[in-house]
Amino acid sequence: MDFEWSAVVDALPSLFKGAKLTLFIATVGLMGGVVVGGLAGLMRAFGNRFMNAVALIYIELIRGTPIMVQVMFIYFALPLLMNIRVNPLTAAIVSIVINSGAYIAEIVRGALLSVNKGLREAGIALGLPSWKILLFIIGPVAFRRMIPPLGNQCIISLKDTSLFIVIGVGELTRQGQEIMASNFRAVEIWAAVAVFYLFLTGTLTLILRVVEKRMRML
Amino acid sequence: MIDNIVEFWNVTKKFGPVVVLDKMCLQIRKGEIVVLIGPSGSGKSTLLRCINALEMIDDGDIIVNGINTQDGGSRVRALRREAGMVFQQFNLFPQMTALENVAFGPRHVRSMPKRDSYALATELLTKVGLGDRGHHYPSELSGGQQQRVAIARALAVKPKLMLFDEPTSALDPELRHEVLQVMQELAEEGMSMIVVTHEISFARKVGTRLIFMEGGKIVSDGEPIRLLDHPDNPRLREFLQHVH
Numbered sequence: 069m070d071f072e073w074s075a076v077v078d079a080l081p082s083l084f085k086g087a088k089l090t091l092f093i094a095t096v097g098l099m100g101g102v103v104v105g106g107l108a109g110l111m112r113a114f115g116n117r118f119m120n121a122v123a124l125i126y127i128e129l130i131r132g133t134p135i136m137v138q139v140m141f142i143y144f145a146l147p148l149l150m151n152i153r154v155n156p157l158t159a160a161i162v163s164i165v166i167n168s169g170a171y172i173a174e175i176v177r178g179a180l181l182s183v184n185k186g187l188r189e190a191g192i193a194l195g196l197p198s199w200k201i202l203l204f205i206i207g208p209v210a211f212r213r214m215i216p217p218l219g220n221q222c223i224i225s226l227k228d229t230s231l232f233i234v235i236g237v238g239e240l241t242r243q244g245q246e247i248m249a250s251n252f253r254a255v256e257i258w259a260a261v262a263v264f265y266l267f268l269t270g271t272l273t274l275i276l277r278v279v280e281k282r283m284r285m286l
Numbered sequence: 287m288i289d290n291i292v293e294f295w296n297v298t299k300k301f302g303p304v305v306v307l308d309k310m311c312l313q314i315r316k317g318e319i320v321v322l323i324g325p326s327g328s329g330k331s332t333l334l335r336c337i338n339a340l341e342m343i344d345d346g347d348i349i350v351n352g353i354n355t356q357d358g359g360s361r362v363r364a365l366r367r368e369a370g371m372v373f374q375q376f377n378l379f380p381q382m383t384a385l386e387n388v389a390f391g392p393r394h395v396r397s398m399p400k401r402d403s404y405a406l407a408t409e410l411l412t413k414v415g416l417g418d419r420g421h422h423y424p425s426e427l428s429g430g431q432q433q434r435v436a437i438a439r440a441l442a443v444k445p446k447l448m449l450f451d452e453p454t455s456a457l458d459p460e461l462r463h464e465v466l467q468v469m470q471e472l473a474e475e476g477m478s479m480i481v482v483t484h485e486i487s488f489a490r491k492v493g494t495r496l497i498f499m500e501g502g503k504i505v506s507d508g509e510p511i512r513l514l515d516h517p518d519n520p521r522l523r524e525f526l527q528h529v530h
Contacts, residue, residue, distance in 0.1 A: 186377035190436075193338055193373075194443060195366035195395045197359075204394070208381045284423070286380040 075253040076260045079244075086243030087264050093157070093239060094226040097164025101225065102218075104169030109176025114202075123173060130170035136231050139163045143235045160232040160239075168225045175217045179210040209286050219276040223269050230265075240264055290349075291316045291447050291478050292337055297346035299332055299502075306332045308502035309346070314480065314495075316446070319473045321489035321510060322482045324499035325525060330482045333499070334449050337480070338369040351446055367395055370440030374452040376432040378424040384411060384435045385420035391443040403442075410438040414468050430461030434468055441472075448472065450481040466492075484529055490514055498522045 111123035130138065143159040146152060154162075183206045191201035230241035244261035248254055292314040299307040306329045314320055322330040335341045336348055339355040339362050348355040353365040378387050388407035392398040398406070411417050414434040424432050433453055440448060450469065454462040466488050473479055473492045483489070489496050489510045496510040498519070506513055506522045517523040 184377070186373060186375050187379060189340055190371075190373065190377035190379070190439075192340060193366055193369075193371035193440075194391045195363040197363065200394055204390070205379055209379075212381075284381075286425075 069255070072253055072256055075251060075256040078251075079247045079257055079260055082243045082247055083240065083260060083264055086238060086240035087268065089157075089238055090226070090229045090240040091268065093160050093164060093229045093232070093237070094222070097161045097229075098168055098222055098225055100161070100165035101168030101172050101221075104165055105172025106176055108169060108173035109180065112173060112177040113180040127170045127173050130167055131174075135163060135167045135228050136234065138167060139231060139235060156232070156235045156237045159235055160229065160237045163232070164225050164228065167228065168221055171221050171224075172218065175214055175221065176210075178217075179213040180206060182213055183209045212283050212286055215276065215280055215283070219272070222272055222276075226268060226272065227265065289316045290314065291318075291351055292480070293347075293349040294333075295347045295349070297336065297343050297348055299329075299336060299341060299343045306502050307336070307343070310502070310504065312497075312504065314478070316478050317476055317494075318478055319492055319494045320480045320497060321493035321495070322480065322497050322499060323484065323486070323489065323525070323529075324505075328499040329502040330499050331451055334371075334451050334480060334482050337447075337449060338366045338371055340371075363395070367443050368446045369449055370443060370445035370447070371449045372433070372436050372440055372451065372453050374455050376424070376429070376436045376456070378432055378436055378439070380424050383421050383423055384416060384427065387424070387435055388438045388442050391439060395443055406442060407438070410441055411435070413441075413471075414438045415464070428461060429457045430464045433457065433465045437465070437468055437472075447478045447480070450479065450483065452482050452484070454483065454485060486514065486526070486529055498525065500525075 108123040108126055111119040112127070115123065139159060142162055143154055143156065146154060187205050187209065188201055191205045196205075229239050232239055233242045233245060236242070240261060244257050248257045251257075290313050292312070294310045294312040297307050297310040298305065310333070322333065324330045332341055336343050336355065337350055343355070350365050351368045353361055353368075355362065355365065357365075378384075379390065382390060385404060385407050388410055389400075389403040392403040392406055393400060408417065408420060411420050414437055416431060416434055416438070419427060419431060419435075424435070427435065437453075453469070454465050457465065462485070466485060469479070469481070469488070470492050481488070481493070493510040496506070496508060496513045497504055498506040498513070498521075500521055506517070506519050508518070513522065514526065517526060
């Protein structure tokens with residue numbers, strides 16, 4: 069068969085629109101995920117028994133179910149259960165927040181606990197309160213160790229946005245699907261969609277590499 | 287009473303079923319250089335760590351500079367500012383330069399302005415012979431240099447008492463003397479010090495008091511030269527034969 073370049077060119081405006089939405093969902097979702105995950109990770113690492121249990125239940129609930137089921141639940145089941153309307157974009161963003169949050173929580177916990185216990189003791193021995201020890205001593209060391217796994221999670225979440233095709237969010241995959249349905253140029257369109265994703269994840273990887281180089285790993 | 291910097295009253299400390307400190311009584315006066323020796327597991331490091339409440343005791347009282355170690359948060363933090371600690375593994379903050387490590391304490395627990403804290407840090411680093419190493423990170427310094435930075439860091443919060451937990455045990459023999467030298471100078475300035483160590487020659491040369499511990503109890507307590515030359519206890523005699 070011939071590769072019809074014109075099909076790709078015609079698809080570009082829609083694909084750019086989709087890519088923008090994909091990037092928006094991933095960015096906002098991951099920012100929320102970092103907040104939720106950071107909190108849950110802190111609760112797991114340093115919280116009392118109750119906070120630990122709450123965080124653990126959240127993490128296990130989310131990690132133990134597919135993100136597809138989580139989206140479906142938020143979009144279709146929540147309105148029935150609580151009588152609230154959720155628009156597709158909100159459902160998509162919330163899904164990324166709670167899903168990435170659970171994985172980020174474990175990244176945060178692991179990094180915090182990997183910091184040498186002696187640093188904490190040195191802080192205590194200086195007479196510092198716990199929050200200063202966390203903020204100025206353990207936090208900065210742990211943060212550096214979080215960067216590689218956080219990068220991983222960003223890439224995974226970015227690609228997970230393609231699942232929101234099922235609730236009709238016009239993200240990149242959905243745009244590709246719609247164009248394909250009208251012109252049947254499967255090879256051209258899906259190749260173009262794949263290249264768009266590669267470009268997004270590639271840029272992310274590059275940024276991460278620069279950040280890692282800038283920061284001395286400890 | 288008033289010139290005791292550390293008092294132990296019937297202190298018991300357990301790790302699970304193991305009794306690490308057994309109804310310990312001990313008074314240390316200001317200006318004393320106490321050297322704590324004993325076999326591993328004798329409780330000497332634990333004793334040191336109880337003084338600044340890094341370990342909680344199960345029974346009895348420890349009074350440091352007039353504050354009970356079992357008092358609440360801010361009182362205990364105030365106590366810790368008076369008892370600087372130097373660790374076997376240095377425990378310098380790896381993300382900070384030597385200068386930042388030393389300036390950190392005064393800035394954050396003594397609310398010293400940034401400029402003053404850096405001036406103080408420079409002065410202390412010079413004092414431990416590292417005036418030209420301020421901008422190096424801990425990973426760029428030798429073990430002996432790191433430990434000297436750690437001593438400067440502890441001194442920066444102006445403690446009345448210094449606690450040394452095997453400060454030379456992680457160092458190569460040729461790097462030990464530079465740390466011991468700094469400690470000796472500190473002792474000569476009149477700092478109260480409690481030193482857990484295996485350096486018998488330091489005990490002899492610098493110490494004003496030697497305590498030999500075994501099984502959570504003080505077995506011998508007295509003048510270093512007298513105890514080292516004429517051990518009053520068969521266990522101490524045996525121990526000294528092994529470390530000499």
